[in-house]
Ligand SMILES: Nc1nc2c(c(=O)[nH]1)N[C@H]1C(S)=C(S)[C@@H](COP(=O)(O)O)O[C@H]1N2
């Protein structure tokens with residue numbers, strides 16, 4: 362094959378080939394500055410990741426004694442807008458999570474309601490594309506529970522998260538597909554490391570999508586919309602960093 366690996370070759374190489382390729386992922390936690398890229402090009406990367414890994418499988422969960430003593434804050438540390446500051450002052454008593462788009466039952470969920478929902482606790486590793494990782498404990502309802510309550514229409518393919526923080530006047534946004542949205546470890550975390558989620562880490566709720574890189578884990582989530590296409594979201598690549606500096610939309614690890 363003279364060094365060129367075709368998609369077909371990879372898919373037919375079997376366990377050995379897949380294992381050799383995926384072993385590159387282990388290097389990430391040793392502090393490599395960039396994650397290993399299997400192939401350039403969004404479509405083939407996404408297709409390959411889906412073909413080579415079982416996206417329904419669970420991300421590794423850790424023991425409490427493995428939690429990082431310090432979990433870095435990255436990106437926005439405080440949205441610091443008048444609206445957000447007012448919500449912090451009220452301890453999010455008047456905050457609402459809006460769920461809309463392609464759903465049959467749009468939702469408007471209060472912080473109290475969210476905290477009363479059945480929740481999951483998971484200790485996982487967060488990998489930032491800038492080359493650091495941290496293990497933390499997250500607690501909150503499964504996103505799938507909320508999407509089921511909203512009754513997502515069959516035409517929907519993605520969910521888009523709109524956040525309270527602004528980058529050059531535009532809200533941070535991210536999106537994932539419905540496979541990741543309904544994954545059991547995909548939660549809307551309202552607590553971290555056994556404490557109510559801090560402003561620095563995304564209060565009142567932040568997405569945990571454990572099979573994907575840090576930037577997909579949207580903090581300060583205000584609104585969730587089910588959509589059939591990402592083309593009209595931002596500049597069309599499905600997320601703030603994807604649009605701004607060409608990060609991969611599918612950031613599976
Ligand atoms: N709303 C919002 N979400 C965000 C970001 C951000 O700037 N704004 N940064 C992302 C990046 S790059 C990372 S690594 C993580 C950092 O989360 P942390 O501050 O809890 O470590 O949040 C992600 N989600």
Ligand SMILES: [Mo]
Pocket residue numbers: 435488489490491575576
């Ligand atoms: Mo990041």
